[in-house]
Amino acid sequence: MLGDTYLFIDGGYLSDVYRRLFVPLFGDAYLVDYRAIMQTFGARRAYLYDCLDDVRKTGESDADLKARVEQQEAHFDAIDKMEGVHVRYGYLAPGKKRNQKEVDVLLVVDMLTHAFNKNMDEAVLVSGDRDFRPVVESIVRRGTLVKVAYDPRNGSRPLARAADNEMEIDITALCRWIKLDKYDNAHKHFPQAMLHQHCTADPFMNIPGYRKGRVGPNRLAIGLCEQNGLWYASVQINALDYSSYTFQDKAKLLEFVSVQCGEITW
Helix, strand or coil, rough: CCCCEEEEEHHHHHHHHHHHHHHHHHCCEEEEEEHHHHHCCCCCCCEEEECCCCCCCCCHHHHHHHHHHHHHHHHHHHHCCCCCEEECCCEEECCCCCCCCCCHHHHHHHHHHHHHHCCCCEEEECCCCCCHHHHHHHHHHHCCEEEEEEECCCCCHHHHHHHHEEEEEEEEEHHHHHEECCCCHHHCCCCCEEEECCHHHHHHHHCCCCCEEECCCCEEEEEEECCEEEEEEEEEECCCCCEEEEEHHHHHHHHHHHHHHCCEEC
């Protein structure tokens, strides 16, 4: 099974990143496409660890509770039916915090089992929970390559450092992991991101109306312009490379760049 990659997704953590980064900008009507996440990492098999929210809310009727749980069950069943994807359930503890239980244990057991049985050559962990550092260290010592995908703003850097490689989950990655209709164009929903390499100057600076500013804590150069109904934002990430973002909605494009890169000043 040379080259097999297994993907282990901490569902609660991914949902939290989605709510913080994606929902304020694009709303909560979109669903995560787990096959798209598998394709990002070239994974042959994926495990999603999550739980049903079957704890009654204040003032919730029996009928409303049943309908809400059935909707969640249908959602998880649809994920479980995807080729190569398996949903593993913990449970939600009652109380104000409504913490997930058994999810972490299931994930750890599965990662260790597949590593020690040599079912995979690489494990990708989507989580920022520092509690997973010991299992990452263990399977690294076993010889399995490990990558951690997380948001550094609310994830554990010691966990990421324990892995062989890491990937930052940002707003651009989340937009690529959203489920759309088969023939729908993602660029109508989200800004398109591109990398321009070996540039001696901003690739859009000659477009009429070009405006220049600074973005993020490192005060990177940013350019903004409009052409044929599309807005272009370009960020100089080093001496010769630029990232560009394109969208028809100027305000949403600038919000997107702010989430991706930091505060913009003109």
